[in-house]
Amino acid sequence: MGISLGSRADSNPSKNVADQHLAARLAEAESQGRPLRVKLGIDPTGSDIHLGHSILFRKLRAFQDAGHTAVLIIGDFTARIGDPTGKSATRVQLGAAEVEANAETYLVQLGLGQDPARALLDFETPGRLEVRRNSEWLAAMDLPAVIDLLGTSTVGQMLAKEDFANRYGSGTPISLHEFLYPLLQGYDSVAIEADLELGGTDQKFNVAMGRDLQRHHGLRPQFGLLLPILPGLDGVQKMSKSLGNTVGLAEDALSMYSKLEKVPDAVVNDYLTLLTDLDLAALPVNPRERQKAMALAITAARHGVAAATAAQADAGSLVAGAAGAGAAEAEVPEASLATVNFPAKAFYLLAAVGVCSSSSEARRQIQAGGVKLDGEKLSDPNREFSGTQELAGKVLQLGKKTFRRLVE
RNA sequence: GGGUCGGUGCCCGAGUGGUUAAUGGGGGCGGACUGUAAAUCCGCUGGCUCUGCCUACGUUGGUUCAAAUCCAACCCGGCCCA
Incomplete structure (x- = not known):
């Protein structure tokens, strides 16, 4: 059928992907001396790439290393619609400036301008990477082109997609523009003439759409290589920023x-x-x-x-050594007292220094016994500190994980 | 366009005139426990340098001593009809 599930995402393009179509394409590319164009699309909807994405990038890198061309599509246009996959509600639409800023940080996280030894993708070797933004072709589409695109699919086909079916069934709104998403991202495959597209197994619908559209435009349909979805830190749901169960590549x-x-x-x-x-x-x-x-x-x-x-x-x-005086001292981030207005009460201090998001929350945390100053429990939220000299150099601790060294 | 039901705190979801930031669940945070986590138990979960004061139940007005709860208009959504 031309879409295959990879059982593992490891360092060989075809390893553990038992599919004759893929094998045939790889062999064909080799005999013709023509590298495959391997598409991977990512929508810059947030500022962080996480480990769930890196499965795909590892595989993409494997193709690069085997001599093929990675075509990384920054979905700057589609990000503004929002991929409805896995969503139970319409996404908030993002502004162009925000999307562009996210795109920049994505590239840096993938290794642009970073130490090549730790870069996820090969940015160095000529011919191995093309970075394209889909606004390049999507923003210029006129209405006749959009109508042609819409004509390639039916409402029934769209509603066959699980996410839409669920939402429709439960009476949750589906905006019409969301139907456009699979078509637009599928059109990316047409625009870049992809031989192969990488995606998570949840992208099957979208990848298949790319095949349909390529066929519609007289191109040979891409091969879809679907990789497993990484479970999130909760061990149950997929790793996803909106679920807050991610490990970001940018994290220390x-x-x-x-x-x-x-x-x-x-x-x-x-x-x-x-x-x-x-x-x-x-x-x-x-x-x-x-x-x-x-x-x-x-x-x-x-x-x-x-x-x-x-x-x-x-x-x-x-x-x-949760007491705080342990070996980790050097790693404790610093927090400046410069913005604190003295005399400062304890609960206000926590908020002013950024340990708690509000002074009310700080008050609660202190009362709950979760706050320590230099290893000593702070129990009175109204305790007053008169000036920086009383606090500078001390370590403020919230719970087991949050530490701040106070500096002037 | 017509009819009808609905819009509640991070999310879901009670509440239908009257002390009180507003039941419950989820999630989150803190505490205890443990090999980490999970599970379990306990506490907290609007803001404010806070013994009090603000802002909150789609929006704006109105009725009332008193409204999330009643009325009106508007905005948004589901369903049915066109």
Whole structure:
């Protein structure tokens, strides 16, 4: 059928993707000496790329390394509609400026201008990467072209898509422009003449749409390679920014490591297979040790082995020596007292320094016993501090994870 | 366009004139516990340098001593009809 599920996302384009169509295309490309054009579309709807995306990028990189051309489509136009896939409600539409800013940070996170050794994609080798924005062809479409596009699909076909079917069935609104999304992103495949498209298994509808549209425009339909979806930190739902269960590529080593070492046991193996090249059989059987090995490997791939090891040590001391006076002191972020108006009451201080999002919340946290100053519990929200000299150099702690060293 | 039902705090969802930021659940945060997590138990979950004062139940007005709760207009949505 031309769409295949990859069972693993590892460092070989075809490994574990048992599909004769893909094999045929790879062989054909080789015999003709023509690299395949491998499409991967990403909508810059947020500012962070997370590990769930990196499955796709790892695979894309594998194609690059095998000599093919990665065509990375920044969905700057489609981002403004919002992919309805997996959504139970209409997305908020984004502004052009916001989308462009997100696009920039995406490229940096993927390795543009970064150390090539840790870059997710190969930005260096000529011919291996094309970065395209789909506003390039979509923004210029006139109404006749849009009508032609709409004519290629039917309401019935659209409603066959699970997300739309669910929403329609439950009486949740579906805006007409959302029907346009699959068509527009499918048209991207036409515009760039993709031989192959990578996507998560949830992208099947969209990828298939690309095939239909290519056929409609007299092109050979792309091959769709669908990769598994990474479960999020909760171990249940897919990793997704809106669910708040992500690990961002931009996160520092400590935060990345400490999130990863806590994922539920049930998904540790998924993380290992999808995000690392480690041999499962060679890893410790003890679940806790396995988690740590996984967290270390993934963190190291992004931040280097040294930083990952340091993060592991810090994470350990944070938990063990939660008193705050431990080895992790050097890693404690600083918070300036410059914006604090003295005399300052304790609850106001927490908010002013950014540890809590409001002074009311700070008051509650203090009353709940979650706040410490230099390891000593702060129990009176109204405790008054007269000036910076009383606080400078001390470590303010909220819960087990949030530390701030106060500086003038 | 007509009819009808509805718009409540981060989300879902009670509440239908009367102390009180407003039941409950989810999520989140904090505490205890543990090999991390989960599970469990407990507490918190609008804002404000706060023993009090503000702002809140789609929007704007109105009725009333008193409104999320009644009325009107408007905006948005579901369903049915056209």
